[in-house]
Each structure stands twice: as C-alpha cells, then as structure tokens.
Amino acid sequence: xxxxxxxxxxVAHLYRRAGFGAxxxxxxxxxxxxxxxxxxGLLAGLTGPGPAADAVPLPHLTTLPESNVPGYYYNGWxxxxxxxxxxxxxMVVTDTPLREKLTLLLHCQFPTSITKVxxxxxxxxxxxxxxxxxxxxxxxxxxxxxxxxxxxxxxDTDTSHRDAPNQNFARELMERFTMGxxxxxxxxxxxxxxxxxxxxxxTVSGGFFFNSYDHDNGVKHFLGRTGRFMGEDIVHIVxxxxxxxxxxxxxxxxxxxxxxxxxxxxxxxxxxxxAKDLNVTNLLDAMFNHPAFVSPxxxxxxxxxxxxxxxxxxRVLGLTTAPFSPGTLQGLLGAIGQVPFAPPSVGGWGWNExxxxxxxxxxxxxxxxxxxxxxxxxxxxxxxxxxxDQVTAALSLIGLPDVSDRTRSAxxxxxxxxxxxxxxxxxxxxxxxxxxxxxxxxx
Amino acid sequence: MPLTLDRRQFxxxxxxxxxxxxxxxxxxxxxLLSMAEASASTVPRNGPFVLCTLYGGNDGLNTxxxxxxxxxxxxxxxxxxxxxxxxxxxDDGSGQLGFHPSLAGLHSLWKEGKVAxxxxxxxxxxxxxHFASQTIWQTARLDADPDAGxxxxxxxxxxxxxxxxLSVGPTLPPAxxxxxxxxxxxxxxxxxxxQLPGQNPAFSGAYKQxxxxxxxxxxxxxxxxxxxxxxxxxxxxxxxALSHEQPPAAPAGSDPGDIGTQLDIVAELISYGLPTSVYSxxxxxxxxxxxxxxxxxxxxxxxxxxxxxFMSAFPKAAPGKSPVIVICSEFGxxxxxxxxLGTDHSSASVVLAVGPAVKGGFYGATPSFTKLDPYENLIxxxxxxxxxxxxxxxxLGMGPVSSVLDGAFRPIDFL
Numbered sequence: 001x002x003x004x005x006x007x008x009x010x011v012a013h014l015y016r017r018a019g020f021g022a023x024x025x026x027x028x029x030x031x032x033x034x035x036x037x038x039x040x041g042l043l044a045g046l047t048g049p050g051p052a053a054d055a056v057p058l059p060h061l062t063t064l065p066e067s068n069v070p071g072y073y074y075n076g077w078x079x080x081x082x083x084x085x086x087x088x089x090x091m092v093v094t095d096t097p098l099r100e101k102l103t104l105l106l107h108c109q110f111p112t113s114i115t116k117v118x119x120x121x122x123x124x125x126x127x128x129x130x131x132x133x134x135x136x137x138x139x140x141x142x143x144x145x146x147x148x149x150x151x152x153x154x155x156d157t158d159t160s161h162r163d164a165p166n167q168n169f170a171r172e173l174m175e176r177f178t179m180g181x182x183x184x185x186x187x188x189x190x191x192x193x194x195x196x197x198x199x200x201x202x203t204v205s206g207g208f209f210f211n212s213y214d215h216d217n218g219v220k221h222f223l224g225r226t227g228r229f230m231g232e233d234i235v236h237i238v239x240x241x242x243x244x245x246x247x248x249x250x251x252x253x254x255x256x257x258x259x260x261x262x263x264x265x266x267x268x269x270x271x272x273x274x275a276k277d278l279n280v281t282n283l284l285d286a287m288f289n290h291p292a293f294v295s296p297x298x299x300x301x302x303x304x305x306x307x308x309x310x311x312x313x314x315r316v317l318g319l320t321t322a323p324f325s326p327g328t329l330q331g332l333l334g335a336i337g338q339v340p341f342a343p344p345s346v347g348g349w350g351w352n353e354x355x356x357x358x359x360x361x362x363x364x365x366x367x368x369x370x371x372x373x374x375x376x377x378x379x380x381x382x383x384x385x386x387x388x389d390q391v392t393a394a395l396s397l398i399g400l401p402d403v404s405d406r407t408r409s410a411x412x413x414x415x416x417x418x419x420x421x422x423x424x425x426x427x428x429x430x431x432x433x434x435x436x437x438x439x440x441x442x443x
Numbered sequence: 444m445p446l447t448l449d450r451r452q453f454x455x456x457x458x459x460x461x462x463x464x465x466x467x468x469x470x471x472x473x474x475l476l477s478m479a480e481a482s483a484s485t486v487p488r489n490g491p492f493v494l495c496t497l498y499g500g501n502d503g504l505n506t507x508x509x510x511x512x513x514x515x516x517x518x519x520x521x522x523x524x525x526x527x528x529x530x531x532x533x534d535d536g537s538g539q540l541g542f543h544p545s546l547a548g549l550h551s552l553w554k555e556g557k558v559a560x561x562x563x564x565x566x567x568x569x570x571x572x573h574f575a576s577q578t579i580w581q582t583a584r585l586d587a588d589p590d591a592g593x594x595x596x597x598x599x600x601x602x603x604x605x606x607x608x609l610s611v612g613p614t615l616p617p618a619x620x621x622x623x624x625x626x627x628x629x630x631x632x633x634x635x636x637x638q639l640p641g642q643n644p645a646f647s648g649a650y651k652q653x654x655x656x657x658x659x660x661x662x663x664x665x666x667x668x669x670x671x672x673x674x675x676x677x678x679x680x681x682x683x684a685l686s687h688e689q690p691p692a693a694p695a696g697s698d699p700g701d702i703g704t705q706l707d708i709v710a711e712l713i714s715y716g717l718p719t720s721v722y723s724x725x726x727x728x729x730x731x732x733x734x735x736x737x738x739x740x741x742x743x744x745x746x747x748x749x750x751x752x753f754m755s756a757f758p759k760a761a762p763g764k765s766p767v768i769v770i771c772s773e774f775g776x777x778x779x780x781x782x783x784l785g786t787d788h789s790s791a792s793v794v795l796a797v798g799p800a801v802k803g804g805f806y807g808a809t810p811s812f813t814k815l816d817p818y819e820n821l822i823x824x825x826x827x828x829x830x831x832x833x834x835x836x837x838x839l840g841m842g843p844v845s846s847v848l849d850g851a852f853r854p855i856d857f858l
Contacts, residue, residue: 158733166783181572181587355614362674442663
C-alpha cells in the first residue's frame with residue numbers, strides 16, 4: 001500500500017483523542033504514515049499483547065476469600081493508592097494507547113467508586129473487564145459488568161431480594177449505561193429490578209452467585225415485552241434497543257470528538273454500522289474515519305480530563321509514575337476532582353466546562369509545578385541563544401509548537417524576568433507555566 | 444468486612460493540597476481589598492446564603508419523623524425510628540414530628556428558634572432519576588434538560604464580580620453555572636505546597652498574562668484561561684481569610700466529616716468579610732438503597748456536627764454575617780422499605796433552613812400518608828421554587844418576578 005504522510009497536527013489530534021498524546025519524537029515518526037495506517041495501528045492495539053503496559057507490575061490486592069482468614073489486616077487505603085498508581089503507570093508507558101484510553105472511557109461510562117465497593121481487588125477486576133471485553137460486543141461487555149462483584153455492591157444488586165426488589169441497578173443500567181433517560185418508564189424500572197433478584201456476591205469465593213431461591217421468576221412486562229425474564233434477558237433487551245445504539249454512540253463521540261446528545265444528527269451516521277453487531281472496535285474505526293472527527297468543531301471540541309492531562313504531561317516530560325510515591329498523583333488529581341476508581345457518583349464526571357473552575361485552576365497549578373519539579377529538564381537548562389528560541393524549545397518539548405502570541409509572550413516574559421534577576425535559565429518554572437497554558441489543556 | 448474509607452482520609456486526597464495559601468505569598472492584597480470595599484454597600488440584611496446540597500436523595504421521612512404514625516411504622520418496619528428515640532419538634536397539624544436522633548445539635552438550634560422545617564417539598568410529576576431530578580433542582584426548570592443553573596442565572600443578571608458566589612471544592616455544581624457567568628470555587632488551603640513557583644512574583648505576573656483570553660480565542664480554550672484569571676482574582680483573598688481565621692470548633696465527640704470541612708471553610712470566609720452573597724457546599728451520598736439505618740444515622744450525625752459547628756460562629760444576626768443554610772436534596776425516598784433494608788428513589792422530602800435570622804417553625808405541609816401517587820410515593824405539597832424565591836427576594840434582593848425563575852413563586856415566610 002502506498003503510504004501517504006499525514007499532517008502532524010492531525011496525528012497529534014488523533015493520538016490525544018485515541019490515547020494520551022504523542023511526544024514530538026513519536027510524532028515525527030508517526031507523521032510518515034497514512035491516516036488509515038495510523039487508525040489501523042491504534043485499533044490493532046485493542047487486542048493481543050500489550051507488552052509495555054503489561055510490564056507494569058500489579059500490586060498485591062487482597063481478595064475477599066483472603067480476607068476471610070481470621071486476623072487478616074486489610075489496608076484498603078494503601079491498596080487503593082497502589083492501584084491508582086498502577087493504572088496511571090499503564091497509561092503512561094503503554095504502546096497500545098487506545099486500549100488504556102477505552103478502559104478509561106468505559107470507567108467513565110460505568111462509573112463505580114471504591115468508596116462504596118471497598119475492595120481494591122474488585123475495582124481491579126472490573127478494570128480488567130473493561131480492558132479485555134471493552135473493544136468487542138457491547139452486550140457481552142454489559143453482561144459481564146452486570147455480574148461483576150464491584151457492580152453488584154455499587155448498585156445494590158447483591159442486597160436486592162424478590163420480596164421487595166431494589167431499583168438501583170435496573171434504573172442506572174437503562175439511564176446511564178445503555179439507553180439514556182426518556183426511553184423507559186418507572187414501571188420498566190420496577191419490572192427490570194425483579195429480574196435481577198437472586199444475583200448475589202458469594203462471600204466465600206468472592207464471585208457472582210445466582211440464588212434461585214431469591215429470584216423472582218414470575219412474568220415481567222418490560223419495555224413492551226412480556227416474559228419470565230431473567231437479568232440476562234433484561235441486559236439483552238436494553239443493549240439491543242435502538243435507543244441504546246444512539247446512546248452508546250453519543251457517549252463515545254462525546255469523549256472522542258465533541259459533546260453530543262443521542263438526537264444529534266452525527267449520531268445517525270454510525271447507527272447502521274453499530275446496530276449490525278454492537279462491535280465497539282468497528283464503531284471506533286468508523287468514528288476516527290468520519291470527516292467530522294477532524295472538523296474544526298472536533299479539533300476545538302474538548303478539554304482534557306484531568307487524568308488525560310496528567311498522563312499526557314508525564315509522557316511529554318519523559319516521566320513515569322516511578323518518582324511519585326503512591327498517593328501523590330492521586331492527591332494531585334483529587335485537588336482537581338478526578339481520581340481513578342472514585343467518581344463522585346454513578347453519574348460520573350462531566351466534561352469540558354465541568355473542569356474549568358478556579359478551584360481546578362489551583363489544582364492544575366500544583367500539578368504542573370510538581371511534574372516540572374521532578375522532570376529532567378537539562379536539555380532546556382543547557383539551551384543557549386536568544387530567549388525566544390529557548391521558549392520555542394520549551395513549548396516544543398511539551399508538544400505545543402504552535403501557540404497563540406498571548407501564550408508565547410507570557411512564557412517569554414517569565415523567561416526574561418527570571419533570567420534578569422537570577423542569571424540562570426529557569427527551566428522548571430518555564431516548563432510549569434507552559435504546562436498551565438490554555439492550549440495544553442485542550443484535548 | 445468491606446472497608447469503608449475514612450472520610451477524613453479521603454478528604455485529604457480530594458480537597459487536600461490546595462494552593463491558595465501559596466498564592467497569598469506572591470500577590471498583593473490591596474487590589475482585592477478595594478474590590479471588597481466596593482461591594483460592601485450591597486451586603487444585604489440577611490445572608491449570605493449557603494446552599495447545602497445532599498446528593499443521592501436524603502430520606503426525609505427519617506430526617507423529620509412522623510413517629511406517632513402507624514402507617515409510617517408499617518412502611519418502614521425495622522427502619523422506623525422508635526418514638527422514644529426521636530427528638531420531638533411538636534405537631535405541625537399532621538401529627539407529632541421529631542428529628543432523627545442523630546440531629547441533636549439541630550434540635551438545640553430548633554429550640555432556639557433558628558430552624559425552619561419545610562415539609563413536602565418537590566415539584567409536579569416526580570422524576571426518579573438522580574440526574575434528572577438534580578437537573579430540575581439545579582436549573583429550577585421542570586423539563587430536566589441540562590441548562591443554566593438558577594444561581595448561574597442570578598450571576599448572569601448581576602454583573603461580573605467573581606466574588607459573588609463561591610463553591611467549595613474543585614468542580615462546580617451546575618446550579619452555579621449560568622449562560623455567561625459562573626461561580627468561583629475554592630479548595631482547602633490548609634496544606635499549601637511550599638514548592639510552588641508562585642512564591643516568585645515574576646511567575647504570578649506571567650501566569651496572569653497567560654490566563655487572559657483574547658478576542659477570537661476558541662471558546663473552551665478561553666474558558667480555561669478565564670478560570671485561571673479568576674483564580675488570581677479570588678485566590679489571594681480567600682487564602683488570606685482561610686489562613687487568618689480559626690475554624691469553628693465542632694461539638695466534642697462528633698465527626699463533622701467532609702461536609703464539616705467544607706462548612707469550616709465557608710465560616711472562615713464569611714467571618715473574614717468576603718463580599719460574597721452565595722456559598723455552596725455539597726455532600727454525597729445519601730443514596731441509601733441498602734442497609735440504610737447505620738449509614739443514614741452516621742451521615743446525619745456528621746451533617747449535624749457540621750451545621751452546629753458552623754452556626755456556633757454566628758450566634759446572633761449581624762449585617763453580612765447572618766448566614767442562612769438551606770439543606771436540600773434531589774428527592775426523598777420511598778415510604779416503603781425495600782428488601783435490602785434500604786429505600787429507593789421517591790419524591791417529596793423535607794428542606795431545612797438554619798440561621799440566626801431564620802424564623803424557626805414548620806412551613807410547607809406534611810404530605811398525606813393515605814393518598815399516594817400510583818407508585819406509592821408521597822405527593823408534594825410545596826414547590827421547591829418557592830424556597831428559591833424566598834432566597835432570591837429576601838437574601839439576594841431580587842424582585843418578585845425576575846429572569847432567574849420562570850414565573851412568580853410565592854416566598855415562604857421563614858426569614
């Protein structure tokens with residue numbers, strides 16, 4: 001196949017959205033490839049080996065059976081911090097970035113918090129489901145997530161009983177996970193909840209257990225259908241509804257291109273393809289190849305989520321999570337409002353303006369200075385010549401070759417004034433300021 | 444035993460490490476103080492208003508308890524709070540009501556006449572989705588479409604001063620985001636990072652230059668710039684307030700938790716005299732679908748300690764220092780207990796207003812226990828927008844019909 005080079009700005013866009021950004025050196029290399037080669041390469045990384053990320057060692061995570069040993073001490077906070085560092089570490093070093101990105105987006109789609117689940121091992125198990133099943137058939141994924149121990153606890157399926165079913169999971173399954181609001185009634189919630197009774201967490205094995213004695217096997221009237229539905233039937237029905245097709249497409253497009261509702265016309269462009277097989281890899285392929293993905297609306301359509309900004313900054317600075325003790329990056333993200341495994345509610349995190357408050361700006365200032373404080377900036381420190389060239393070098397380092405005059409002149413004025421007062425090249429502060437630029441916050 | 448993460452510990456991760464105290468070292472106070480003086484003439488008689496949002500759906504029936512009702516006991520079975528444990532409030536006309544036993548501090552404030560209990564609050568055609576019902580409460584519009592928040596529309600109508608509304612925590616509740624204006628947010632400054640480059644005045648000058656949007660800048664990128672610009676406007680003063688004021692002491696033996704820390708910050712900012720009319724704090728999660736009894740008791744105890752500690756800083760009404768806390772949630776919970784020893788999403792619930800200038804007593808009306816909606820939920824008696832109208836007219840000084848609420852709503856006479 002003839003290889004046609006791709007505009008580096010578009011490559012950078014693709015790698016920010018489908019991953020966590022590319023370094024300038026990576027961009028040089030990638031820009032020699034055609035768009036099709038780039039997209040196919042990212043999609044190929046969704047399955048098969050991912051040696052770089054898999055080399056990040058998984059910390060010890062106590063399982064439920066392990067903790068049943070009398071006298072066992074479970075340090076949940078420590079395990080949680082270790083787990084956060086592990087996942088952030090994977091995102092930073094991965095050579096299959098779309099796989100980690102999709103895992104993150106599925107965490108956003110099925111927001112589950114350790115503050116209720118309690119077990120870091122269960123949060124890991126759910127994360128593993130997202131990573132291994134997320135790129136395939138969406139119904140298969142939801143069937144697995146529905147029985148996942150973290151979810152059984154998070155939305156109370158575990159404690160629902162046939163004599164008075166708990167509505168929590170049935171409602172959020174439809175509202176947040178598969179269809180969106182307005183596509184079901186309160187009666188559907190009540191009937192759906194009956195079908196999930198008897199779904200329990202086995203505290204001995206730590207896995208899913210179907211308790212037929214506590215299952216309501218009566219006839220249910222659900223979304224216009226009638227039958228002795230089981231939980232699996234409900235998941236099958238909701239994931240195959242036309243409303244679900246539009247919902248899943250709109251959610252992914254919102255995180256990859258720009259925010260849309262299910263009724264946005266762009267959603268319709270993907271419905272036919274997605275409805276055929278509910279295959280997420282094929283859907284991503286179609287999205288990355290849609291002209292609107294590289295439209296101005298898309299290019300200016302998203303700010304980075306804090307996790308994306310942190311991971312992207314670590315990557316361009318040549319850092320891993322290693323210099324940071326467990327809890328440090330977690331705390332920095334917490335000050336901005338997005339800690340992995342701890343979304344604020346089942347509603348998850350918002351996007352764009354949601355991340356633009358004065359409080360978040362304060363958090364970003366601390367994040368940027370912490371990263372610049374440990375990065376190896378000798379290349380900048382040794383830079384010589386005109387300050388303008390040094391500023392260009394700093395901006396290029398973090399992948400911002402083309403910034404506004406406003407940003408360039410702000411960084412330049414800092415360089416000049418610090419150099420006047422200290423005589424040194426203030427690489428750390430320059431890098432901090434560049435990381436805080438509004439341009440770097442754009443995804 | 445699944446572990447419940449310690450709230451204090453979690454807070455350290457979430458709110459800790461704010462940088463505001465770092466900022467105070469590198470920007471002068473003078474410009475901010477003059478801004479504060481300019482706003483001083485507009486300080487209203489009541490207020491500031493402190494919006495306290497309990498996310499998840501607080502169980503109104505077990506907050507203000509109809510403890511003599513046999514129907515209540517049938518509904519709640521083991522979740523029903525026995526009459527000898529409730530803290531009696533008196534008869535509102537529907538029967539005897541009492542606070543949950545965790546609300547001892549609020550009960551004392553009730554006896555001092557500083558607590559308004561507003562019963563049966565919600566809106567027509569209840570929506571049982573957290574998201575939709577929160578959206579309705581936040582926008583004060585019944586279509587549940589995400590839109591400008593009601594306090595955001597108040598900000599739109601009253602200028603551009605970033606001090607007018609402050610929210611605690613890094614992300615803003617949608618209620619405080621308008622079409623053009625939004626609240627500022629503050630984070631806990633008690634753990635300043637000494638390594639901040641902000642100690643250098645050159646850095647803060649360059650940061651201000653960097654965080655100034657320019658004509659034609661793409662909207663989201665400009666929004667990013669403005670968030671940093673506004674941080675520089677409010678950061679110094681908020682940080683100064685937080686570093687000079689002592690947080691009010693919580694009652695001994697209680698854990699005010701996350702909400703306590705947030706209200707401590709607000710108390711410090713009010714005591715310092717910031718020209719701020721609206722503060723916002725929020726807390727999750729009251730979504731007690733399972734094993735509600737202990738969880739709810741603990742959360743109410745923290746809320747009680749937090750509010751009581753906060754109020755101890757404001758014993759008497761004084762100009763600019765008569766905070767009115769309004770505690771609300773997106774819906775109440777099902778009258779009937781579910782099989783998980785919890786309750787599900789429902790409708791009408793109770794709103795509490797607390798403050799030195801509040802006229803204590805019963806407002807609204809307890810819904811009927813015999814006439815329920817088709818899904819066996821209580822039917823609301825009092826539109827939540829009447830609470831907002833009270834705030835807008837009697838604290839924020841807006842006229843009876845304004846652009847903020849779509850239409851006129853009769854205020855409730857609790858101020």
